[in-house]
Amino acid sequence: MTGPRYVTISQAAAMVRRSIDTIRRWDKSELLPNTRRGPGGRRLIYTADLDKVMAHKGATV
Structure with missing residues (x-):
């Protein structure tokens, strides 16, 4: 990810x-x-958190 x-x-x-x-x-x-x-309560995900989860699971993004 960039x-x-x-x-x-x-x-x-x-x-x-x-x-x-x-x-x-x-x-x-x-x-x-x-x-x-x-806005409107939409969930926004921080991409650095996704990187950490995927690294922990041994997957690449």
Whole structure:
């Protein structure tokens, strides 16, 4: 990934080739500690957190 930034949950799921439900589970279990809520309450995922989760799982993004 290029530089840390925030993406929508659907973009995050596509980036790591996982389902949106998986990203939600990761968020709920606090694997994505820097998740924020954007306009309208949309969940925004910090890409650096995705990198860490995928590295821990032994996968590449």
